[in-house]
Amino acid sequence: MAVPSPSAPAVRTEGLGKRFGPTEAVVDLSLTVPPGEVFGFLGPNGAGKSTTIRLLLGLLRPTTGSAWVFDAPAGEVARAHRRLAYVPADVSLWPSLTGRECLDLLAGVGPGTDLAYRDQLLERFALDPDRRARTYSSGNRQKVALVAAFATRAPLLVLDEPTSGLDPLMEREFRACIAEAAERGQTVFLSSHQLAEVELACSRVGIIREGRLVEVTGLAELRRLRRAEVVADLSTPAPELQRLAALPGVSDLRWPTPVRLELSLTGPPGPVLRALADADVAHLEMREPSLEEIFLDYYGQGPA
Incomplete structure (x- = not known):
């Protein structure tokens, strides 16, 4: 050869x-x-x-x-x-x-x-x-x-x-x-x-x-693309959870209703989970978005 x-x-x-x-x-x-x-x-x-x-x-x-x-x-x-x-x-x-x-x-x-x-x-x-x-x-x-x-x-x-x-x-x-x-x-x-x-x-x-x-x-830069979508349904409103917005890795904190919060998370989930442990959470869901969703979010809607 x-x-x-x-x-x-x-x-x-x-x-x-x-x-x-x-x-x-x-x-x-x-x-x-x-x-x-x-x-x-x-x-x-x-x-x-x-x-x-x-x-x-x-x-x-x-x-x-x-x-x-x-x-x-x-x-x-x-x-x-x-x-x-x-x-x-x-x-x-x-x-x-x-x-x-x-x-x-x-x-x-x-x-x-x-x-x-x-x-x-x-x-x-x-x-x-x-x-x-x-x-x-x-x-x-x-x-x-x-x-x-x-x-x-x-x-x-x-x-x-x-x-x-x-x-x-x-x-x-x-x-x-x-x-x-x-x-x-x-x-x-x-x-x-x-x-x-x-x-x-x-x-x-x-x-x-x-x-x-x-x-x-490199990989260090690639990891900034990784994030999770967190959805928590609460039994009762918990205004104190507004402080989640200040936690490391949390972005786009949303409240579709007084008893549902949604956020995007990069990095370890520990701080967010500890904050949620103090609230009356009825249902918690975490998912990774598809690569296409990540790309649309990071690179925008149009061609690069």
Whole structure:
């Protein structure tokens, strides 16, 4: 396998854009991901994440700009794909082959596979490799693709919404595999619409909305996006709870009725819960808003 230049970024785009008729799916996207980084590509569904990845993989021709995988132009598909392994959001396998046969086929066309590590991954992901692919659930098809990718020696792993269909136990194994890939010096480009997934796995994050890269940031900055919506129904009015507005992390305190309060909270919930403990709370609810709600709140209604 050709060894990429050590000075070349693992992923680089300059002014990358893709238009489908009147629709701009990706707009003037410039991004650099250095070798060895676990990089999160975060955005709500429909933001342009998968289109960007297809441009990187050479599966789509850009309308504007350019992309490179290490020092290989993305359009030189054979050369670029010798340096990467890819897991799509919706995995399709050869239905008449067993899982093991699918893995062997993928190993034969990829940049090299550690077979002993692959056997470990089969156990860790609780995947029966001797069943026909047509019998696999979507989650098991996802596992086949993840095992094939993580067992490879590709210097770049491109993962597009890779945990769809996985249960929480398998998501934990997935994060462990990300950490192991990073320890080996592999670059991971992880696309997701799940803030928590990116926050747990990545060291730096690019945020895309409506096809535009609106921010590239570290985890400390990313955490400012995380917030919870708190709703408390009271048995009787509690005017003293107006003081919640002065607590750390509390914003947008609202009183739709005298016995219902709503607020937004960033950071630990302890101070708010202690204040509410002194009131006659009949019902308490906390939820995390969707990523789209967070983006609308943080970046506003229009394009960035």
